[in-house]
Amino acid sequence: MEEKWEGKVSTTLTKASADQIWPLFIDFFNFHKWFPNVSTCYGVHGTNGEVGGTRYCAGFSLPNKDGGANQVSWSKERLVAVDREKMSMSYEMVDCNVGFESYLSTIKIACGDGGQGCVVEWSFVVNPVEGLKYEDLVQKYQTGLDQTTKKMEDDLYHNNG
Template sequence: MENRSSMAKWEGKVTTTLTKASANEIWPLFIDFFNFHKWFPNLSTCYGVHGLNGEVGATRYCAGFALPNNDGSIEQVSWSKERLVAVDTNKMSMSYEMVDCNVGFKSYLSTIKIVPTGAKGCLVEWSFEVDPIEGLTYEFLVQKYQNGLDQAAKKMEDALVQIKQDL
């Protein structure tokens, strides 16, 4: 069996299920491309640098989450510029690519899909394809994505539940 570290591309998908927020409620929070820092853990800033928020071609700057240095020691704060390359509002799907960063991501493409699971729930899928990243393992990256998605989706769901209670 081939070691994931030597694969030409790392491909993965993480999912999380929400039971208190519908796909129609969650989708607008994900497509708000320039404001993802409101939801994603340890992402201190995210803002638009080009185009219209949520439209193909829109580019955002993100910073604040940390990854280990190549030697596994102290973490460095990462930043990236990411561009929306596809949006399908009917299928609640968006894809974006990383166009620049400081932590070794190369040839990065990610897709987020919101799948209805009933009137009050949904499944969030986050898939990625990236060249192997020096100093990281595939397993570490998948776990980082899973933790981030779980926390972001929970924060979104909690905010939507609070809004409903306040009405």
């Protein structure tokens, strides 16, 4: 059996605190507000931010099996663990057209050094994806996390600064 791909990326925010960033991530049904290339995201089952809550996401961030660059990539993702005290959440992909199988992702948010800012960590485990290189997938995660957290921080800073 092929080994799973495991990856972890992180980014450090200097202006926004963990307490400010966590609510934006746990707003599971509205991730399209923050993540680049996800144009649609909404709840299809359960309660937003609660274990069992399932969202539908669509966009153009990954190639899909349905044919072509102009075809929308989509996934259904279910929250499987939430630890509000530790600001950690895990979700699995239950269906998609991007070739991800046996996918589990975890997002953790920690206070930055000296209580300033925060660190956001995004890890994943997935079966190797046909047509994708591991290094390219990790880079997509890093770019996505950097763009997402910058947008979150900028929004918080401009709206509350």
